[in-house]
Amino acid sequence: MKMNGARILLECLKLEGVDLVFGYPGGTVINLYDELMNVREIRHILPRHEQGGTHAADGYARATGKVGVAIATSGPGATNTVTGIATAYMDSIPMVVISGQVTTALIGNDAFQEVDMIGITRPITKHSFLIRNPKDIPSIVRKAFYIARSGRPGPVLIDFPKDVQIAQAEFKWPETVDIRGYKPNLEGHPRQVEKAILMMLAARRPVIYVGGGVISADAAGDLTALARRLQFPVTTTLMGLGSFPENDPLALKMLGMHGAYAANMAMTNSDLILAVGARFDDRVTGKIATFAPHAKIIHVDVDPTSIRKNVRVDLPIVGDVKDVLVKMLAELDKQADGLKELQANLSVWHEDISGWKEKYPIAYKQSTTTIKPQYVIQKLRELSQEDAIMATDVGQHQMWVAQFFGFQQPRTLLSSGGLGTMGFGLPAAMGAQAAFPKRQVICVCGDGGVQMNIQELATMVQNRLPVKIVILNNNFLGMVRQWQELFFDKRYSQTCLELPIDFVKLAEAYGAKGLRTEKPGEVEQVIKEALAHNGPVVMEFKISREEKVLPMVPAGASLNEMVLNA
Amino acid sequence: MHHNSHTISVLVENEFGVLARVSGLFSGRGFNIESLAVAPTNEEGLSRMTIVTRGDENVLEQITKQLNKLVDVIKVIDFSDESAIEREMALIKVTAEDQNRAEVLRIVDIFRAKIIDVTPKSYTIEATGAPVKIDAILELLRPLGLKELVRTGAVAIGRGAKGWKG
Ligand SMILES: Cc1ncc(C[n+]2csc(CCOP(=O)(O)OP(=O)(O)O)c2C)c(N)n1
Numbered sequence: 178m179k180m181n182g183a184r185i186l187l188e189c190l191k192l193e194g195v196d197l198v199f200g201y202p203g204g205t206v207i208n209l210y211d212e213l214m215n216v217r218e219i220r221h222i223l224p225r226h227e228q229g230g231t232h233a234a235d236g237y238a239r240a241t242g243k244v245g246v247a248i249a250t251s252g253p254g255a256t257n258t259v260t261g262i263a264t265a266y267m268d269s270i271p272m273v274v275i276s277g278q279v280t281t282a283l284i285g286n287d288a289f290q291e292v293d294m295i296g297i298t299r300p301i302t303k304h305s306f307l308i309r310n311p312k313d314i315p316s317i318v319r320k321a322f323y324i325a326r327s328g329r330p331g332p333v334l335i336d337f338p339k340d341v342q343i344a345q346a347e348f349k350w351p352e353t354v355d356i357r358g359y360k361p362n363l364e365g366h367p368r369q370v371e372k373a374i375l376m377m378l379a380a381r382r383p384v385i386y387v388g389g390g391v392i393s394a395d396a397a398g399d400l401t402a403l404a405r406r407l408q409f410p411v412t413t414t415l416m417g418l419g420s421f422p423e424n425d426p427l428a429l430k431m432l433g434m435h436g437a438y439a440a441n442m443a444m445t446n447s448d449l450i451l452a453v454g455a456r457f458d459d460r461v462t463g464k465i466a467t468f469a470p471h472a473k474i475i476h477v478d479v480d481p482t483s484i485r486k487n488v489r490v491d492l493p494i495v496g497d498v499k500d501v502l503v504k505m506l507a508e509l510d511k512q513a514d515g516l517k518e519l520q521a522n523l524s525v526w527h528e529d530i531s532g533w534k535e536k537y538p539i540a541y542k543q544s545t546t547t548i549k550p551q552y553v554i555q556k557l558r559e560l561s562q563e564d565a566i567m568a569t570d571v572g573q574h575q576m577w578v579a580q581f582f583g584f585q586q587p588r589t590l591l592s593s594g595g596l597g598t599m600g601f602g603l604p605a606a607m608g609a610q611a612a613f614p615k616r617q618v619i620c621v622c623g624d625g626g627v628q629m630n631i632q633e634l635a636t637m638v639q640n641r642l643p644v645k646i647v648i649l650n651n652n653f654l655g656m657v658r659q660w661q662e663l664f665f666d667k668r669y670s671q672t673c674l675e676l677p678i679d680f681v682k683l684a685e686a687y688g689a690k691g692l693r694t695e696k697p698g699e700v701e702q703v704i705k706e707a708l709a710h711n712g713p714v715v716m717e718f719k720i721s722r723e724e725k726v727l728p729m730v731p732a733g734a735s736l737n738e739m740v741l742n743a
Numbered sequence: 744m745h746h747n748s749h750t751i752s753v754l755v756e757n758e759f760g761v762l763a764r765v766s767g768l769f770s771g772r773g774f775n776i777e778s779l780a781v782a783p784t785n786e787e788g789l790s791r792m793t794i795v796t797r798g799d800e801n802v803l804e805q806i807t808k809q810l811n812k813l814v815d816v817i818k819v820i821d822f823s824d825e826s827a828i829e830r831e832m833a834l835i836k837v838t839a840e841d842q843n844r845a846e847v848l849r850i851v852d853i854f855r856a857k858i859i860d861v862t863p864k865s866y867t868i869e870a871t872g873a874p875v876k877i878d879a880i881l882e883l884l885r886p887l888g889l890k891e892l893v894r895t896g897a898v899a900i901g902r903g904a905k906g907w908k909g
Contacts, residue, residue: 304814358817482808
């Protein structure tokens with residue numbers, strides 16, 4: 178059947194299982210939006226800024242594991258998606274962004290609202306396509322979704338010129354997708370797995386170090402099973418939180434710059450690190466030269482470029498994390514004796530770890546006069562459902578969430594780990610809530626970052642997305658202020674926000690509910706009231722202003738050189 | 744660790760923007776390109792690039808992995824691991840007046856190069872050979888007055904009977 182290009186694209190989205198897109202209209206997508214009115218199966222949410230829409234698509238993808246879809250018009254609409262695309266790229270989030278483009282004949286002429294989106298996004302997309310002919314739309318869309326979700330996931334851009342949206346073509350859906358230059362290596366090599374098992378059985382001071390790859394491979398269950406079978410302690414990166422239940426005795430919690438003392442000590446003293454879906458980021462390793470000096474490293478990752486990029490690796494295993502973990506579990510079934518022997522060998526190590534955990538647990542000093550941010554996070558955990566989704570913005574509050582929320586399930590934390598994008602939290606929460614209207618979705622922000630995409634409150638109210646927004650208000654750009662306090666003699670250059678904002682009134686102006694307190698005694702009541710409300714709520718907590726995130730490994734220091742109480 | 748020069752052959756889809764993807768990868772990740780030569784192969788839709796780069800083993804490993812990760816890249820061969828033949832062509836314009844003219848001709852002859860354009864004041868030379876050979880002829884010609892130089896960058900092919908499709 179012949180259709181116009183706009184309709185073909187929408188039919189393709191349906192076939193890819195897309196039921197929700199976030200987008201913003203404009204001149205070069207007006208034809209696409211016109212066709213959208215004829216396609217009932219795709220729900221469309223109109224954010225108030227394309228950055229918000231892109232982060233929402235990202236939040237939707239993180240929470241569901243499906244590909245998030247965002248649409249923007251050419252020029253400024255498209256450039257507004259750039260931060261969202263880069264955020265998704267750094268955290269390996271599957272996303273397809275469709276940008277309008279000027280008519281093919283005008284490309285390159287500096288036409289009105291023309292930008293070279295393919296060029297701008299080249300380093301921050303997994304791949305990109307310019308559609309030149311409507312008959313190519315099905316194969317391009319098919320490839321775009323396949324690339325976005327397979328292997329190490331990531332964002333893919335489709336640049337869609339206006340004339341191609343209008344032109345007619347025969348619609349034919351390709352049954353298969355085959356890209357000769359793109360064949361992700363998903364199967365872990367059995368010999369490598371066998372070797373890994375022998376190394377693990379011989380370990381005396383092992384640690385499993387888990388990253389976001391375990392979550393994107395939907396392998397949290399296998400990872401947990403493996404850790405428990407081996408009785409290996411587990412530490413996670415920010416992106417890995419939720420892949421291993423933090424109430425398990427084997428949990429070391431998060432490692433790295435603001436990681437737990439026990440986690441960083443375990444890494445430093447280990448003789449074997451099993452890295453799974455993690456990439457040895459500098460926030461995690463500290464000073465590379467002194468990182469885990471005695472450890473042999475097994476590195477499991479679907480992306481070969483992650484392996485040996487930052488640290489030496491003794492045994493690389495390229496493959497889908499789930500495939501490798503399942504193979505490891507099967508291999509362990511044959512090792513009853515080895516496992517028994519291993520347990521006897523690990524008792525000293527478990528004692529060391531218990532000692533570190535007791536010596537410096539993740540903790541804070543409670544106060545009866547000012548609200549401690551950590552206390553708010555603990556109360557949120559206590560009062561929310563176990564499957565509640567927690568989105569964060571970027572800054573101190575993000576680290577307090579990571580330290581104190583006690584993540585138990587995968588895909589319950591939405592946080593910009595790699596790019597550290599302020600303004601991410603609120604729209605990401607919105608995207609997750611759109612995917613799961615019945616689940617509790619909470620967003621913790623600072624008073625700085627929340628103002629970077631605050632306009633999406635309107636979208637939440639309009640679309641009945643009852644996100645519970647927590648603002649930990651210290652009237653500072655807190656994380657930068659902390660660095661200035663510790664490393665720049667308290668010279669608070671441009672980090673005091675000065676103008677106090679009435680966030681309650683702001684919420685009300687958008688038609689949301691607003692609550693505020695500065696009394697520790699009222700925290701619980703405010704959270705309860707917010708969670709009971711069936712619309713979006715902004716909770717403003719005025720917190721102790723100069724609270725610091727601790728422990729802290731200063732940038733460039735070794736992992737075991739932690740500032741514990743400054 | 745050696746910061747040796749390495750020659751890499753990359754088979755790519757002849758798609759819109761593929762050169763930008765490859766060169767952008769090098770610049771974005773701080774890898775260096777000494778030369779890059781690219782042209783279509785005998786198989787339709789495919790091009791082959793020869794890239795000469797510099798770096799230690801770790802850098803080279805990252806370069807080949809990152810290249811392989813590009814969707815439009817079909818195959819990457821690092822010629823550090825394989826025995827290969829490398830050739831480059833240079834077009835060289837030299838001052839050739841009076842007493843110089845004979846000397847230039849002698850050098851051209853020794854290197855089995857060719858004169859492809861003549862004026863009363865200059866010769867234009869076409870030289871082909873391994874990049875070291877081009878370097879050598881340039882070293883001899885430079886004192887005589889080099890007016891202009893254009894090099895293609897190296898292209899490389901593996902030795903032996905085994906062919907590399909595309
Ligand atoms: C878009 C963007 N701009 C700047 C930064 C640098 N930055 C990191 S944390 C931070 C402070 C955030 O302040 P706030 O949102 O109030 O949260 P807090 O740290 O106080 O919890 C800044 C400015 C960033 N990460 N992202």
